[in-house]
Amino acid sequence: MTRPLVTSGASGLLQEEPLIFERSVPGRRAAWPRPLDVPPADDLDPALLRAVPPRLPEVSEPDVVRHHTRLSQRNYGIDAGFYPLGSCTMKHNPRVSEDLAALPGFGGLHPNQPVSSVQGALRVMVELEDALAEITGLDAVTLQPSAGAHGEFTGLLIVRAAHEARGDARRRILIPESAHGTNPASATLCGYETVEVPAGPDGVMLPESVRSLMAPDVAGLMVTHPNTVGLYETHLREICAVVHDGGGLVYGDGANLNALMGVARPGDVGIDVMHVNLHKTFSTPHGGGGPGAGPVAVRAALAPYLPRPVIQRGERLAIDWDRPLSIGKVRSFYGNFGVLVRAWTYVRQMGGPGLSWASRMAVLNANYLRARLGASYEVAFDRPCMHEVILTDRRQRPHGVETMDIAKALMDHGFHPPTVYFPLVVPHALMVEPTESESLDEMDAFVAAMEAVARQASEDPASLHAAPWRSYRRRLDEVLAAKSPDLRYTWPSPEGSASGGD
Amino acid sequence: MQFPKDLKYTPQHEWIRVEGDLGTCGISDFAQDSLGDVVHVELPAVGAVLRARDRAAEVESVKAVSDVYAPVSGTVTEVNEGLDGSEDAVNRDPYGEGWLFRLRLFAPEELATLLDVAAYEAHVAEAGH
Known part of the structure; x- marks a missing residue:
C-alpha cells in the first residue's frame, strides 16, 4: 500500500462521537428550573397540545459542550486549510471585516430604527452600491438579495418588468450550457422557458449559436462570465450586440467576478443586469448555508425596476418607497446587512x-x-x-x-x-x-x-x-444516502410514556 | 460496453427500439456508465406529446442530473413504473429492465436521422471517455 505523503490532520486524540441521543441517560439534565410559580395557561386549544412530552436527549451541560466541540473540530473550512472548490471562490475572510461588522453601531442596529439614527449604516450601503456599480460597469445597485440565485431571480424579474413595461412580454431565455447550474432554475422560477445554447469546441459560446436562437419571444440571454469552465467568453461583446439587436437583455451571472475585478467590467461588454456574490468575490464568509448576499447591478434604464425601497442620496440619506415601477421587495428590510459591512470593509481595505x-x-x-x-x-x-x-x-x-x-x-x-x-x-x-x-x-x-x-x-x-x-x-455509501436518507433519530426502545423518535 | 445492433441511438446517448409504431426508449450503456449509480428517475406523463429532442425524462445519479431527450417525436404511451425504488435497473440492464418510456411515433421518418450502431460506436469512441 502506498503511504500518503502529506497529512495535515491530527493523528492522536481522534475522538469518536456518538449522536447526542446516544449520550442520553435517563434523568440526567443540565438545568433545574425552579417550580412553576404562576398559574398554568388554560386557554390553549387542546388540539394543539401534545399528549406526551417530546423525548429529548437527557444530557448534562458537559455532555452537550463536548458533543458540539468535538463535532466542530471535525469541521473543515477555509480557516483550517486550502479549500479548492471550483466555482465557489473560497478565499480568506479578513478579520478586520469581522471587527467592523461587530461594532455596536452596526451589530446592534434594529432595522426599524428611525432613519435619522442609522445614517452611518445607510452611508455604508450607498458606498457599497457605488463601489459595485464601478466594479461592474453598471449604474444602479440593489443590496437586498441574500444569495446568488436570489440575485438571479431578482435580475430576471427586472428583465421581465422592463419588457412588460414596453408591452413586449417575452417567454424564453437563452442559457449557455456553460452557465451556472442555478441559472435555468432561476429562469424557470421566473416563468421563463429556457433554451440551451451549446458551447463551441473551445469551451466558449459563439455568436452564431446565439444568432440562430434569437427570436422575438426571447427575453434575453443569461450568461456566466467568465463561464463555468473557467474561460473568458471571448465573443461576449458581439453576442451582447446580437441579443440587443433582437430586443433582448443580457443577464450576467457574476459568480466568477473574482477573475475580473478591477480589470474588466461586464457592463462595458454589454451586460445589462448582473448579480455579484459578496460571499465569494468580496470575501465575506460562506459555506454551511450562509448568510450570503447577491446584490444586483443594472443599467440606468433598468434602475426604476429595482426592488424597493432604495436609499435616496443626499446630505441626509433617506429611504425611498415611492418607486411605482419597482418589482417590489425581494427580502425583508435591507438584505444581510452584516455581510454588506464586511464587503464594504473589504473594498475599502483593498482599494x-x-x-x-x-x-x-x-x-x-x-x-x-x-x-x-x-x-x-x-x-x-x-x-x-x-x-x-x-x-x-x-x-x-x-x-x-x-x-x-x-x-x-x-x-x-x-x-x-x-x-x-x-x-x-x-x-x-x-x-x-x-x-x-x-x-x-x-x-x-x-x-x-x-x-x-x-x-x-x-x-x-x-x-x-x-x-x-x-x-x-x-468511503460512504452515496447511493444509499441518496435513496434512503436516514435523517431522523429513532429511539431504540420506547421508554416511559413517550414512544418512538418523537 | 454493449451496444445492441437492433437499436437506433442519438448523439446524446439515448436509444430507441422500434416495434410497429411504438418505440421504447432509454439511455445507453455508455450513458449509464458515465453517470454512475442512478438514484432517481423522473419520467414523462403518459399522454405527453413530445417533439424530437424535447426533454422527456431526467436521470439523477450520485454525480449528476442529466436530461433525457425524446429521440423522435411521439406520444408517451407508457413509462417504466418499475424503476421506482429499483433505479439501479438503469445501470444493470439499460436496454432491458432499465427502459424509461415508450412512444407512439407520429413521424417515423425521423428514425432515419438517428445513428445506427456503427455510427454510435464511432461517436462514443470520439467522445473518448
Missing part, C-alpha cells in the same frame, strides 16, 4: 489597485495549477484559464481510477477535495479554484498531493477505490 491585484493573482494561481497539474492530469481546456481550472480523470481511467477516487484519496494526503463532476459539460471533471489567498508553498503542497494520488492510481489503483483511509469515516 481599486488591491482588488485588481487580487483578481490578477487569482488568475495567475489557477494558471500555475493548470501548468503544474497538466503533467499528471488531463486539463479539459488546455489554454490560459481565468480563476479556475478543470482537470479530468482521463489518464487515470485506464487504471480503473476515476474522479471520485481521486477526490476521496486527496483527503488522505491532507487536502479537501475540489468540486467534482461539475460542470456537466466536462465529463468526470475535477474543478479547482485556488483564489488569490493561497501561497506558492500551499499550491506546491497541493500539487505534490495530486501527483502522489496520480502515482497511486498507476501503481496501486485498488487502494484508491477504498480511499479515504485516514478520515473519520471511510
Whole structure:
C-alpha cells in the first residue's frame, strides 16, 4: 500500500462521537428550573397540545459542550486549510471585516430604527452600491438579495418588468450550457422557458449559436462570465450586440467576478443586469448555508425596476418607497446587512489597485495549477484559464481510477477535495479554484498531493477505490444516502410514556 | 460496453427500439456508465406529446442530473413504473429492465436521422471517455 505523503490532520486524540441521543441517560439534565410559580395557561386549544412530552436527549451541560466541540473540530473550512472548490471562490475572510461588522453601531442596529439614527449604516450601503456599480460597469445597485440565485431571480424579474413595461412580454431565455447550474432554475422560477445554447469546441459560446436562437419571444440571454469552465467568453461583446439587436437583455451571472475585478467590467461588454456574490468575490464568509448576499447591478434604464425601497442620496440619506415601477421587495428590510459591512470593509481595505491585484493573482494561481497539474492530469481546456481550472480523470481511467477516487484519496494526503463532476459539460471533471489567498508553498503542497494520488492510481489503483483511509469515516455509501436518507433519530426502545423518535 | 445492433441511438446517448409504431426508449450503456449509480428517475406523463429532442425524462445519479431527450417525436404511451425504488435497473440492464418510456411515433421518418450502431460506436469512441 502506498503511504500518503502529506497529512495535515491530527493523528492522536481522534475522538469518536456518538449522536447526542446516544449520550442520553435517563434523568440526567443540565438545568433545574425552579417550580412553576404562576398559574398554568388554560386557554390553549387542546388540539394543539401534545399528549406526551417530546423525548429529548437527557444530557448534562458537559455532555452537550463536548458533543458540539468535538463535532466542530471535525469541521473543515477555509480557516483550517486550502479549500479548492471550483466555482465557489473560497478565499480568506479578513478579520478586520469581522471587527467592523461587530461594532455596536452596526451589530446592534434594529432595522426599524428611525432613519435619522442609522445614517452611518445607510452611508455604508450607498458606498457599497457605488463601489459595485464601478466594479461592474453598471449604474444602479440593489443590496437586498441574500444569495446568488436570489440575485438571479431578482435580475430576471427586472428583465421581465422592463419588457412588460414596453408591452413586449417575452417567454424564453437563452442559457449557455456553460452557465451556472442555478441559472435555468432561476429562469424557470421566473416563468421563463429556457433554451440551451451549446458551447463551441473551445469551451466558449459563439455568436452564431446565439444568432440562430434569437427570436422575438426571447427575453434575453443569461450568461456566466467568465463561464463555468473557467474561460473568458471571448465573443461576449458581439453576442451582447446580437441579443440587443433582437430586443433582448443580457443577464450576467457574476459568480466568477473574482477573475475580473478591477480589470474588466461586464457592463462595458454589454451586460445589462448582473448579480455579484459578496460571499465569494468580496470575501465575506460562506459555506454551511450562509448568510450570503447577491446584490444586483443594472443599467440606468433598468434602475426604476429595482426592488424597493432604495436609499435616496443626499446630505441626509433617506429611504425611498415611492418607486411605482419597482418589482417590489425581494427580502425583508435591507438584505444581510452584516455581510454588506464586511464587503464594504473589504473594498475599502483593498482599494481599486488591491482588488485588481487580487483578481490578477487569482488568475495567475489557477494558471500555475493548470501548468503544474497538466503533467499528471488531463486539463479539459488546455489554454490560459481565468480563476479556475478543470482537470479530468482521463489518464487515470485506464487504471480503473476515476474522479471520485481521486477526490476521496486527496483527503488522505491532507487536502479537501475540489468540486467534482461539475460542470456537466466536462465529463468526470475535477474543478479547482485556488483564489488569490493561497501561497506558492500551499499550491506546491497541493500539487505534490495530486501527483502522489496520480502515482497511486498507476501503481496501486485498488487502494484508491477504498480511499479515504485516514478520515473519520471511510468511503460512504452515496447511493444509499441518496435513496434512503436516514435523517431522523429513532429511539431504540420506547421508554416511559413517550414512544418512538418523537 | 454493449451496444445492441437492433437499436437506433442519438448523439446524446439515448436509444430507441422500434416495434410497429411504438418505440421504447432509454439511455445507453455508455450513458449509464458515465453517470454512475442512478438514484432517481423522473419520467414523462403518459399522454405527453413530445417533439424530437424535447426533454422527456431526467436521470439523477450520485454525480449528476442529466436530461433525457425524446429521440423522435411521439406520444408517451407508457413509462417504466418499475424503476421506482429499483433505479439501479438503469445501470444493470439499460436496454432491458432499465427502459424509461415508450412512444407512439407520429413521424417515423425521423428514425432515419438517428445513428445506427456503427455510427454510435464511432461517436462514443470520439467522445473518448
